[in-house]
Amino acid sequence: xxxxxxxxxxxxxxxxxxxxxxxxxxxxxxxxxxxxxxxxxxxxxxxxxxxxxxxxxxxxxxxxxxxxxxxxxxxxxxxxxxxxxxxxxxxxxxxxxxxxxxxxxxxxxxxxxxxxxxxxxxxxxxxxxxxxxxxxxxxxxxxxxxxxxxxxxxxxxxxxxxxxxxxxxxxxxxxxxxxxxxxxxxxxxxxxxxxxxxxxxxxxxxxxxxxxxxxxxxxxxxxxxxxxxxxxxxxxxxxxxxxxxxxxxxxxxxxxxxxxxxxxxxxxxxxxxxxxxxxxxxxxxxxxxxxxxxxxxxxxxxxx
Amino acid sequence: xxxxxxxxxxxxxxxxxxxxxxxxxxxxxxxxxxxxxxxxxxxxxxxxxxxxxxxxxxxxxxxxxxxxxxxxxxxxxxxxxxxxxxxxxxxxxxxxxxxxxxxxxxxxxxxxxxxxxxxxxxxxxxxxxxxxxxxxxxxxxxxxxxxxxxxxxxxxxxxxxxxxxxxxxxxxxxxxxxxxxxxxxxxxxxxxxxxxxxxxxxxxxxxxxxxxxxxxxxxxxxxxxxxxxxxxxxxxxxxxxxxxxxxxxxxxxxxxxxxxxxxxxxxxxxxxxxxxxxxxxxxxxxxxxxxxxxxxxxxxxxxxxxxxxxxxxxxxxxxxxxxxxxxxxxxxxxxxxxxxxxxxxxxxxxxxxxxxxxxxxxxxxxxxxxxxxxxxxxxxxxxxxxxxxxxxxxxxxxxxxxxxxxxxxxxxxxxxxxxxxxxxx
Amino acid sequence: xxxxxxxxxxxxxxxxxxxxxxxxxxxxxxxxxxxxxxxxxxxxxxxxxxxxxxxxxxxxxxxxxxxxxxxxxxxxxxxxxxxxxxxxxxxxxxxxxxxxxxxxxxxxxxxxxxxxxxxxxxxxxxxxxxxxxxxxxxxxxxxxxxxxxxxxxxxxxxxxxxxxxxxxxxxxxxxxxxxxxxxxxxxxxxxxxxxxxxxxxxxxxxxxxxxxxxxxxxxxxxxxxxxxxxxxxxxxxxxxxxxxxxxxxxxxxxxxx
Numbered sequence: 004x005x006x007x008x009x010x011x012x013x014x015x016x017x018x019x020x021x022x023x024x025x026x027x028x029x030x031x032x033x034x035x036x037x038x039x040x041x042x043x044x045x046x047x048x049x050x051x052x053x054x055x056x057x058x059x060x061x062x063x064x065x066x067x068x069x070x071x072x073x074x075x076x077x078x079x080x081x082x083x084x085x086x087x088x089x090x091x092x093x094x095x096x097x098x099x100x101x102x103x104x105x106x107x108x109x110x111x112x113x114x115x116x117x118x119x120x121x122x123x124x125x126x127x128x129x130x131x132x133x134x135x136x137x138x139x140x141x142x143x144x145x146x147x148x149x150x151x152x153x154x155x156x157x158x159x160x161x162x163x164x165x166x167x168x169x170x171x172x173x174x175x176x177x178x179x180x181x182x183x184x185x186x187x188x189x190x191x192x193x194x195x196x197x198x199x200x201x202x203x204x205x206x207x208x209x210x211x212x213x214x215x216x217x218x219x220x221x222x223x224x225x226x227x228x229x230x231x232x233x234x235x236x237x238x239x240x241x242x243x244x245x246x247x248x249x250x251x252x253x254x255x256x257x258x259x260x261x262x263x264x265x266x267x268x269x270x271x272x273x274x275x276x277x278x279x280x281x282x283x284x285x286x287x288x289x290x291x292x293x294x295x296x297x298x299x300x301x302x303x304x305x306x307x
Numbered sequence: 308x309x310x311x312x313x314x315x316x317x318x319x320x321x322x323x324x325x326x327x328x329x330x331x332x333x334x335x336x337x338x339x340x341x342x343x344x345x346x347x348x349x350x351x352x353x354x355x356x357x358x359x360x361x362x363x364x365x366x367x368x369x370x371x372x373x374x375x376x377x378x379x380x381x382x383x384x385x386x387x388x389x390x391x392x393x394x395x396x397x398x399x400x401x402x403x404x405x406x407x408x409x410x411x412x413x414x415x416x417x418x419x420x421x422x423x424x425x426x427x428x429x430x431x432x433x434x435x436x437x438x439x440x441x442x443x444x445x446x447x448x449x450x451x452x453x454x455x456x457x458x459x460x461x462x463x464x465x466x467x468x469x470x471x472x473x474x475x476x477x478x479x480x481x482x483x484x485x486x487x488x489x490x491x492x493x494x495x496x497x498x499x500x501x502x503x504x505x506x507x508x509x510x511x512x513x514x515x516x517x518x519x520x521x522x523x524x525x526x527x528x529x530x531x532x533x534x535x536x537x538x539x540x541x542x543x544x545x546x547x548x549x550x551x552x553x554x555x556x557x558x559x560x561x562x563x564x565x566x567x568x569x570x571x572x573x574x575x576x577x578x579x580x581x582x583x584x585x586x587x588x589x590x591x592x593x594x595x596x597x598x599x600x601x602x603x604x605x606x607x608x609x610x611x612x613x614x615x616x617x618x619x620x621x622x623x624x625x626x627x628x629x630x631x632x633x634x635x636x637x638x639x640x641x642x643x644x645x646x647x648x649x650x651x652x653x654x655x656x657x658x659x660x661x662x663x664x665x666x667x668x669x670x671x672x673x674x675x676x677x678x679x680x681x682x683x684x685x686x687x688x689x690x691x692x693x694x695x696x697x698x699x700x701x702x703x704x705x706x707x708x709x710x711x712x713x714x715x716x717x718x719x720x721x722x723x724x725x726x727x728x729x730x731x732x
Numbered sequence: 733x734x735x736x737x738x739x740x741x742x743x744x745x746x747x748x749x750x751x752x753x754x755x756x757x758x759x760x761x762x763x764x765x766x767x768x769x770x771x772x773x774x775x776x777x778x779x780x781x782x783x784x785x786x787x788x789x790x791x792x793x794x795x796x797x798x799x800x801x802x803x804x805x806x807x808x809x810x811x812x813x814x815x816x817x818x819x820x821x822x823x824x825x826x827x828x829x830x831x832x833x834x835x836x837x838x839x840x841x842x843x844x845x846x847x848x849x850x851x852x853x854x855x856x857x858x859x860x861x862x863x864x865x866x867x868x869x870x871x872x873x874x875x876x877x878x879x880x881x882x883x884x885x886x887x888x889x890x891x892x893x894x895x896x897x898x899x900x901x902x903x904x905x906x907x908x909x910x911x912x913x914x915x916x917x918x919x920x921x922x923x924x925x926x927x928x929x930x931x932x933x934x935x936x937x938x939x940x941x942x943x944x945x946x947x948x949x950x951x952x953x954x955x956x957x958x959x960x961x962x963x964x965x966x967x968x969x970x971x972x973x974x975x976x977x978x979x980x981x982x983x984x985x986x987x988x989x
Contacts, residue, residue: 038530095698099702100701100702100705104705107701109459110658111697113651113654114651114655114693114694114697114698115694115698117690118694121687121690121691122691124687237537240537241538244534275545275548275549276549278541278544278545279546279549282541283542285538286539289523289538290523293523293526581848584849588847589833589834589840589858589861590844591847592830593837595823595825595826595830596826596834598823599825603821604823605785605805605809606805606806606809606814606815607835607837607897607901608806608837609806609837609838610806663825711825
């Protein structure tokens with residue numbers, strides 16, 4: 004039983020990463036009806052930006068500032084910078100292709116992702132960088148279940164972010180415009196809301212969220228890798244589908260579910276089976292619920 | 308602009324026969340004189356693929372490489388093309404009078420001959436040619452699904468893996484003494500003769516595997532295919548990694564060397580021919596109808612579901628064949644080969660070349676493969692340059708470079724001289 | 733004259749909404765029947781129900797003594813029920829000739845492997861279909877567009893392509909969904925001629941939805957009026973023209989005081 008709860012905490016932690024990243028996919032789909040295939044790599048770039056900022060801040064202010072303050076500054080500055088990466092992807096890869104077939108936009112997204120990965124390898128080389136710990140890890144033991152404050156922090160911050168995003172989308176003018184866009188993608192521009200404002204905003208929000216996920220990931224698993232975006236990104240993408248395209252809530256829930264599936268599969272089977280079983284479950288779910296959990300009945304497709 | 312026009316004017320008169328003859332002469336020239344010419348140009352040896360590798364490694368060699376390329380390739384092709392144009396046009400006219408298949412075969416023989424002599428220079432060239440031809444099969448086969456059928460399938464590396472592993476298993480099991488499967492079951496001299504059977508077996512396995520994707524995703528409309536096929540690709544890769552009998556993550560090696568240059572060439576020609584036949588027949592054009600408007604296709608008596616399934620399986624079949632050839636060319640495969648990287652490469656080829664077009668696929672496969680080889684010393688920059696080119700292509704021509712163009716063999720092989728001149732000569 | 737198509741007591745619900753109620757229809761060979769009614773009356777729904785796009789909740793549909801209720805659209809189409817669409821559903825990357833060739837799909841006799849290998853059997857049949865298609869194009873006066881992509885054609889020509897395509901399925905009955913929608917008066921006159929011509933040349937029955945009264949009254953020998961999914965009146969053009977219910981549905985209730 005202890006073992007179970009131990010894994011439950013791990014699953015919540017993994018799920019948080021997936022959930023926060025997959026929200027980015029879902030938001031873009033809601034607004035543009037397109038998948039942002041570069042999102043996994045935006046997450047990777049965000050993590051590296053976070054790494055840079057954290058190292059810089061630590062070098063400059065570690066004497067006068069406590070770790071948590073540096074952490075907060077890192078998060079804020081990284082979110083700000085990473086959102087520009089999102090806007091960049093939108094302007095370069097998606098805006099010129101508004102009228103093009105959807106598959107072409109998918110290809111540009113994919114290619115921008117590859118450029119990010121390779122560019123990273125060229126700039127930083129193949130050495131593995133290690134994310135500096137900003138929060139001192141403290142282990143707790145609660146009735147035989149071990150957990151650290153970092154794990155709790157990851158889950159809490161992720162939930163907080165999602166709550167913030169939810170408020171933003173429900174309460175603000177821009178959030179309303181985004182929601183409207185996901186209902187009717189053609190009529191909203193006629194109402195005076197330019198898609199050229201909403202789309203970059205959505206990309207920026209998604210990128211900001213992904214970069215925070217990256218910092219949190221760096222706190223839990225410090226080793227950075229240019230291909231980390233591929234590893235987590237595609238799974239988060241699948242979670243976004245599973246949740247139902249364009250549904251932010253669904254994406255978050257499916258992200259957590261995927262985390263649970265993966266951790267508990269690894270509990271029962273050898274860990275090499277993780278991908279196999281996770282993707283097979285996804286295939287089965289999509290076979291019986293093609294729209295995902297909260298998906299709307301979109302009849303669009305990646306057609307010519 | 309004027310220069311381009313004059314060039315166009317000169318070259319538009321040269322028939323395909325002329326080009327092929329020119330290439331043939333150039334290649335023969337290189338075979339006999341390449342060593343001497345490269346010696347006098349201070350090149351260490353005959354440049355492997357037009358000297359791009361040397362150019363990047365030793366920039367000082369650039370003038371000699373250009374001179375070499377000019378003397379060996381450009382000059383002879385141009386001279387033969389230009390000055391023998393009347394002759395080659397007459398030849399082309401002669402071919403036009405023959406049945407189409409005879410002239411096609413003659414041209415293919417000429418093409419193969421040129422390729423064979425070119426490849427005689429080094430084993431590296433043989434490998435590049437084989438891999439490029441396999442890429443052509445792959446690209447055309449994914450064009451059936453992503454172009455003609457207009458879906459977005461990501462599972463081609465998976466189909467390739469299925470084909471590669473099943474045909475390798477068969478050849479290793481039947482014809483070789485191998486550490487995975489023990490002694491050969493059949494005498495090894497049968498191997499090359501039964502190799503096509505093992506390839507077709509691989510193709511069929513891939514086609515059956517494709518049903519896992521096709522059945523759920525063609526029931527409803529939408530981007531399901533993109534996601535389900537992606538999941539399928541990961542499932543195949545991860546399943547093979549966990550199958551110790553197939554070598555697990557270490558992969559399979561020492562496949563018998565059956566995929567020689569002529570074998571791969573024949574398979575490529577066959578793939579192009581069969582796929583061309585299919586997509587130009589009414590049965591194959593039904594794919595376009597389904598893509599452009601499914602309800603209309605349905606009302607015009609097209610069995611849309613069957614059409615989609617058949618085409619998807621057909622595409623997967625050829626991906627399986629390509630996978631089998633790939634395994635026997637490299638003689639080593641591991642599950643890591645058939646991942647996202649491969650997918651990006653295949654998608655780059657088909658979207659660069661152009662959707663709904665066999666010409667486009669050939670152009671895409673050849674140019675991306677050659678570009679990849681040319682940039683080999685800069686493995687990393689390859690994956691900056693190719694994506695950049697692709698982004699630009701997508702922005703300028705969203706359907707790819709040469710899209711919606713049918714292969715017209717008769718026109719391709721025909722004479723380029725105006726019919727008026729026929730009477731005079 | 734035998735009955736080609738008969739629809740008995742067809743009722744259909746979309747969720748809880750009753751779209752069509754107790755609809756009956758009998759079409760004999762060679763008849764031209766019109767279906768009129770205000771917007772949203774369910775005319776296109778009736779087309780979709782008969783052609784198998786939706787399966788009706790209740791009722792029977794028989795085409796040439798075959799029960800076609802629940803059959804797939806392409807099966808019904810190949811039994812001899814051709815149709816056109818209200819909002820032109822053409823294949824935008826295909827040329828005109830290919831459109832007509834494509835509609836011969838169910839008449840193909842070669843197998844998939846013939847198509848792969850380009851066997852003489854396949855080529856012979858493809859050539860026959862090509863010839864037939866060219867004839868149809870000539871009949872509809874669009875043979876000069878044969879090699880063009882449909883999108884580049886004038887609107888009236890696109891309508892004719894759609895009709896030629898429907899005729900290529902070799903139908904016994906042709907369903908026309910607002911064949912004159914968006915046409916200029918000139919094009920309208922030509923359309924009437926064309927419909928008369930195919931009716932005479934091919935001896936087929938035609939069932940059409942139309943808004944323009946003059947067009948319907950000119951062409952049809954029998955007219956049904958549909959309001960809110962129910963037939964309120966049917967009969968010859970004269971009867972319909974003078975039917976108070978129809979006038980009411982179209983012009984509103986007359987104040988009789």
